[in-house]
Amino acid sequence: MAAMQLWKISRRQAQQTPMHFHAEDEIFHILEGTVTFSIDGDVFNASVGSIVVIPAGAHHAWRNRSNSPIRMSTFFSPGGVEELYPKLVGLSLEELSTVVEPFGSGIVGPAHR
Numbered sequence: 001m002a003a004m005q006l007w008k009i010s011r012r013q014a015q016q017t018p019m020h021f022h023a024e025d026e027i028f029h030i031l032e033g034t035v036t037f038s039i040d041g042d043v044f045n046a047s048v049g050s051i052v053v054i055p056a057g058a059h060h061a062w063r064n065r066s067n068s069p070i071r072m073s074t075f076f077s078p079g080g081v082e083e084l085y086p087k088l089v090g091l092s093l094e095e096l097s098t099v100v101e102p103f104g105s106g107i108v109g110p111a112h113r
Helices: 093-103
Strands: 005-011 019-021 025-032 037-039 041-044 049-052 058-065 072-079 106-109
Touching: 025 037, 037 049, 037 072
Parallel strands: none
Antiparallel strands: 005 072, 019 058, 019 106, 025 049, 025 072, 037 041, 037 058
């Protein structure tokens, strides 16, 4: 397993993640647009240049509320999530819960509003 994993994320308007947690620390660097985050009940916007740190185990979600695309880099430590993400495409919340559990992750609800 890698010590760290780096992802680049690009999303259109109105895309979001469900509220979830995982065993890795996660760091976002916002490259374009404004992203709304919810971390353990704290909701805030992060714009270009912002760094958002999410500790392992924190319940969190993000959402693009704008009419513009967003781009961000995401760092995970430790690595290993690269095995999980290809399995998540097109799944319902119930299916996501089953797939992420063996990776020490969980879905705790829909995306924040």
